[in-house]
Amino acid sequence: MKGTEPLLKVENLSVGFTAGKQVLTAVDQANLTIYPGQTIAIVGESGSGKSTLAHAVIGLLPGTGRVLGGEIQFEGTDISRSSRSKILALRGSEIGLVPQDPMSNLNPLWKVGFQIKEALVANGVASGHAADKRVIELLEEAGLPDAERRARQYPHEFSGGMRQRALIAMGLAARPKLLIADEPTSALDVTVQKQILDHLDQLTDTLGVAVMLITHDLGLAAERADHLVVMYRGRIVESGPARDILQSPEHPYTKRLVSKAPSLASQRLSSVRARAEVREQAVQTAAEIAEEVAQSDAEFGEGRNDIIVAENLTKIFKLRGAKPWQKVDFAAVDDVSFSLRRGTTTAIVGESGSGKSTVARMVLDLLPPSSGRVLFDGRDVNELKSKSERLRLRRQMQPVFQNPYASLDPLYSIYQSIEEPLRTHDVGTKKERETRVRDLLDKVSLPTTVMSRYPGELSGGQRQRVAIARALALEPEVVICDEAVSALDVLVQAQILELLNDLQAELGLSYLFITHDLAVVRQIADNVIVMQDGKVVESAAVSEVFDNPQKDYTRKLLDAIPGASIELGA
Helix, strand or coil: CCCCCCEEEEEEEEEEEECCCCEEEEEEEEEEEEECCEEEEEEECCCCCHHHHHHHHHHCCCCCCEEEEEEEEECCCCCCCCCCHHHHEEECEEEECCCCHHHCCCCCCCCCHHHHHHHHHHHHCCCHHHHHHHHHHHHHHHHCCCCCHHHHCCCHCCCHHHHHHHHHHCCCCCCCCCCEEEEECCCCCCCHHHHHHHHHHHHHHHHHHHEEEEEECCCHHHCCCCEEEEEECCCEEEEHHHHHHHHHHCCHCCCCCCCCCCCCCHHHHHHHHHHHHHHHHHHHHHHHHHHHHHHCCCCEEEECCCCEEEEEEEEEEEECCCCCCCEEEEEEEEEEEEEEECCCEEEEEEEECCHHHHHHHHHHHCCCEEEEEEEEEEEEEHHCCCCCHHHHHHHHHEECCCCCCCCCCCCCCCCHHHHHHHHHHCCHHHHHHHHHHHHHHHHHCCCCCHHHHHHCCHHHHHHHHHHHHHHHCCCCCCEEECCCCCCCCHHHHHHHHHHHHHHHHHHEEEEEEEECCHHHHHHHCEEEEEEEEEEEEEEEEHHHHHHCCHHHHHHHHHHHCCEEEEECCC
């Protein structure tokens, strides 16, 4: 039941950060109102000020951040300049927070259950045995199976999605009146995302909890929010009912966001047509390369049509059992077989814990299979024993990982990051390597002026472009993208997907694309492998899987795509 008096009212709020003698404005004259039981979504690209606005509300501005002007009224009281003790009293019990990055917000030395229990005790919700019991209930509410055992595990024993669910359990521990959810589901697959968001909707309806949802997913915003706020360069450029804004956006920036959203139904047919053109050109280029390989005295490779073949891959891990000294077998990957044709893209999709990333690591020869094998161009990668053979394999298969912030060494300049694989494999002279770096930056649409800069000086999208340039440095035949766009906002995500398509058409690359986001699959993939609990449950062409799914599990994944049913017209 929605209240008639505002729970939160932000009036003319400006937030800035001090840099030397300058004050940089991150939020400029923002106004918004949230009522009890209402869900409001704030959307915008990285750097638009949406997270800064949320952190100002809960008094967690980082570094030199401070409120420059305006008011933040919570239940009629201005808290923008309240004492630290008053803000601390509000946090958790009145205003909850679900932060975006689970690795930075969970203590690696403490068990997950203990950290949630700490939140319960700190807010006076429960203690002792009652708190232990409530921890299990919260983890179950957040979608974690076998919650009692999970509570005894450490963060490193959780997948990224599981860690995010633990943070959600913490944010809801004290049943706050306002929950600030900063990209709460960006690390989650669509089915768990739906479960979490359904739970937030239930809280909104039954307990009157208001939700401030920070997201870059317009489909999610349209489905879940009553009201949509669009931010651009620190300003609110559009605000109103979510469906109205998406059906008839007025500001040019909002129009761009809507046109690039992969989850919205209006994008599907154009994506299919564009993908078909890319595939035709890429397969032709790859065939020419394969013919050259087959006719040459190549050190590695035979020019086969199927460049990667996985046969009966199985990976078994030893996990902590019911007792600390017990170990139990867990089949992360169970008898998985597939092939990747030259010049095409195969997407492996599934929920967190389905085994898709484990498959990628076995294909890359970063993890030995318990049984089965991976053939690269006819060669069993696990039988390559000499250092020189393994180095040659590394040249032919390169990864692009999920987190652009973690995959680049912060102490290496951009030039050093891209040049490093060339130097490691003793490719070219120093001058030739510099020329190659410049060419790679041009390929990923970055200016050569970034060569002297460091990762910390670039945006997330720019860092991911650098990671792609580094992956292409050795002229590989296969690029394995493990959640390569899931951490990016919608406009940057669209740019990276277009870039990957263009590079595939130009260079004849073959992609193995690991993702939990089915909305992007039609833009990048030709074939789809659906995994559940370590097994392949469905495998077919993209159009076949989307238009005529054979398994209930696949239909469940497709039905869970946020915004899938929203038609926006032409």
